Amino acid sequence: MNKPTVHDIAREAGVSLSTVDRVLNERSGVRAFNVEKVKAAVEKLGYVRDTNAANLAKKRQYRFLFVLPDGASQFVDTLSAALNEAVAGLLIERVTAQILHVDATDPHAIVLALESIDPARCDGVAIMAPETPQVRDAILHLKEAGLPVVALVSNLPNSNVDHFVGVNNRQAGKTAALLLGRFIRRDHGSILVVTNSMLARDSIERRYGLDELMAQDFPGLGPLPTVELHDDPHRIAQVVSTALQTHADLAGIYSMATGNAALLDCLRRAKRLNDLVFVAHELTPVTSSALLDGEIDAVIKQDVGHLVRSALRVLRAKVDGMSILPAQERIRIEIVIRENLL
Amino acid sequence: MNKPTVHDIAREAGVSLSTVDRVLNERSGVRAFNVEKVKAAVEKLGYVRDTNAANLAKKRQYRFLFVLPDGASQFVDTLSAALNEAVAGLLIERVTAQILHVDATDPHAIVLALESIDPARCDGVAIMAPETPQVRDAILHLKEAGLPVVALVSNLPNSNVDHFVGVNNRQAGKTAALLLGRFIRRDHGSILVVTNSMLARDSIERRYGLDELMAQDFPGLGPLPTVELHDDPHRIAQVVSTALQTHADLAGIYSMATGNAALLDCLRRAKRLNDLVFVAHELTPVTSSALLDGEIDAVIKQDVGHLVRSALRVLRAKVDGMSILPAQERIRIEIVIRENLL
DNA sequence: GCGTATCTGACATACGTATGTCAGGTCAAA
DNA sequence: TTTGACCTGACATACGTATGTCAGATACGC
Numbered sequence: 076m077n078k079p080t081v082h083d084i085a086r087e088a089g090v091s092l093s094t095v096d097r098v099l100n101e102r103s104g105v106r107a108f109n110v111e112k113v114k115a116a117v118e119k120l121g122y123v124r125d126t127n128a129a130n131l132a133k134k135r136q137y138r139f140l141f142v143l144p145d146g147a148s149q150f151v152d153t154l155s156a157a158l159n160e161a162v163a164g165l166l167i168e169r170v171t172a173q174i175l176h177v178d179a180t181d182p183h184a185i186v187l188a189l190e191s192i193d194p195a196r197c198d199g200v201a202i203m204a205p206e207t208p209q210v211r212d213a214i215l216h217l218k219e220a221g222l223p224v225v226a227l228v229s230n231l232p233n234s235n236v237d238h239f240v241g242v243n244n245r246q247a248g249k250t251a252a253l254l255l256g257r258f259i260r261r262d263h264g265s266i267l268v269v270t271n272s273m274l275a276r277d278s279i280e281r282r283y284g285l286d287e288l289m290a291q292d293f294p295g296l297g298p299l300p301t302v303e304l305h306d307d308p309h310r311i312a313q314v315v316s317t318a319l320q321t322h323a324d325l326a327g328i329y330s331m332a333t334g335n336a337a338l339l340d341c342l343r344r345a346k347r348l349n350d351l352v353f354v355a356h357e358l359t360p361v362t363s364s365a366l367l368d369g370e371i372d373a374v375i376k377q378d379v380g381h382l383v384r385s386a387l388r389v390l391r392a393k394v395d396g397m398s399i400l401p402a403q404e405r406i407r408i409e410i411v412i413r414e415n416l417l
Numbered sequence: 418m419n420k421p422t423v424h425d426i427a428r429e430a431g432v433s434l435s436t437v438d439r440v441l442n443e444r445s446g447v448r449a450f451n452v453e454k455v456k457a458a459v460e461k462l463g464y465v466r467d468t469n470a471a472n473l474a475k476k477r478q479y480r481f482l483f484v485l486p487d488g489a490s491q492f493v494d495t496l497s498a499a500l501n502e503a504v505a506g507l508l509i510e511r512v513t514a515q516i517l518h519v520d521a522t523d524p525h526a527i528v529l530a531l532e533s534i535d536p537a538r539c540d541g542v543a544i545m546a547p548e549t550p551q552v553r554d555a556i557l558h559l560k561e562a563g564l565p566v567v568a569l570v571s572n573l574p575n576s577n578v579d580h581f582v583g584v585n586n587r588q589a590g591k592t593a594a595l596l597l598g599r600f601i602r603r604d605h606g607s608i609l610v611v612t613n614s615m616l617a618r619d620s621i622e623r624r625y626g627l628d629e630l631m632a633q634d635f636p637g638l639g640p641l642p643t644v645e646l647h648d649d650p651h652r653i654a655q656v657v658s659t660a661l662q663t664h665a666d667l668a669g670i671y672s673m674a675t676g677n678a679a680l681l682d683c684l685r686r687a688k689r690l691n692d693l694v695f696v697a698h699e700l701t702p703v704t705s706s707a708l709l710d711g712e713i714d715a716v717i718k719q720d721v722g723h724l725v726r727s728a729l730r731v732l733r734a735k736v737d738g739m740s741i742l743p744a745q746e747r748i749r750i751e752i753v754i755r756e757n758l759l
Numbered sequence: 760g761c762g763t764a765t766c767t768g769a770c771a772t773a774c775g776t777a778t779g780t781c782a783g784g785t786c787a788a789a
Numbered sequence: 790t791t792t793g794a795c796c797t798g799a800c801a802t803a804c805g806t807a808t809g810t811c812a813g814a815t816a817c818g819c
Contacts, residue, residue, distance in 0.1 A: 470775035
């Protein structure tokens, strides 16, 4: 009772191997009648193409492109590193990936990058960038060319991408809210909320989740309006000192920003790290060491290794027309505290 | 500059394909001189065997056996389900797995199961069972027969297994301690600690981690001696009522046990679920719904899907003599609260 | 009946590896 | 010199699939 092969299909359908091949690979020149016979045989025997053998015969190479923001983000750095590591491990599986760094704040640059993709030399694209109308159109154009496209980290809900590889950011915001609410031992107080830019879809969604849960479960804790830091040390220093002065009841900080180093520096100088509950996003060298030192209380994280491996698996499955294991591709919202940091 | 093949090796080493094959597959009948030449060529060209092509030629089947505890544990149930799902997805990769349920409390039964394994009909074993001298010997015997063996969930430190697929349980205990300490809003109080059996290695390690962190960070919180429940509803009811009576300052519960349903029932009846901080292990239907209802405050979890996929990947790599990606195989200690439950 | 377009099957070759057979080679011991 | 042990290379076949060529079959309009 071995796995059926194309030969079994041919025998079962009463046609030749060539015909089976023409049907399976959607080539023309087969009567509808025979197409049906083959499909019925496939169905009956439960045939699944052996992708490994097929790839061997085709000398297939999966060439994927990752479009990532440039700039000095530790998160993107760890993401790139994880990608390179994953690809090194998948080299035997004929998977290669190239990274294209673009200025994510410039929609035009993203469009240019996407338009430069030659569908004949690339088999799939993963994109981490904010969605603008231009970007959306460029993606639709790629999809028309038959390329699978997945959104990475930040969703692109209007671009008809094949898959979103990332966490539910509204839930991530709620998770942060619950941790803040439970770690803060008072019933009343205000919470400083910072991010790089409120243009990014993930920031918007996280803020939404934060407010929702705070209002519901911790009405005494008031998250202040989101402050945009734009990765600017001067601005960060200014924001922190105003916040400390204006809000004597400050009890916690929720940072969705990437510039946590400068933020921590200011708070350290103000000697406020011990009495403030600090929840940040993404595990980087900065947040890890702050966790270990007890300066940051919890980090909301998505596993970069899981992200890139999932993106690669999904892209490969789409290229091969195979289905995916949803449970394996769900990216979890991970909570990291000092003790499960490793 | 494609990936080198055996042909390239043969040309580079100046020998025939047959000789290359004899060297690569460690067959006898090659002069040491030529063995060296082939090995040098492999090194120089960076040859890696194409496992897919090799498996195709060999018609290889990976037949793995999972030895799991029987009995009505929801955790083992979800583990089995995850295994079946993973195997269904890997069927095209020639991976099959069979589950053998044994009475994990009976070392003799485990040994019998392990001895029944025919190395000719099985390519690797994953074991979730407590380590006893008999079990250790049976495992060593399997390894002598050339079978790769991995420990699942609970480590087998003296059995010389190829790999441990699971979390660091001492860290899991510390993680639970930190959550309890921060969620409990008082500085003083006692904590009820329950498990099924203190014989299981994971329970011992978790308790150790718990005590370590509590003493260090929350000296006012006193974890009571571990109570063994043995999955017995009567015993559970009795333990809970004594604990509630004797310890008026009870502030939290740490459950490493599987019988959380009965435990929750008792506390529900005593109306103590709202003021007690409850931290449990493993996400099951019972703990999930208790999390959603706010009865359990946090669950320490290891992803069963990740566990089984990791075990399968590692076993396959061992069979093929390939290396593994350590980052991918590290099982994380996951913290689940209501908001990141999904 | 013809020519033509469309369909079908037989066959060959390839992908990278595994495995077996067999003739011929070298070299030491008999 | 012969025998045998050992080593080597040439060649064939296979795994499951992809792809191409080409002869022959079928059906159609005329």
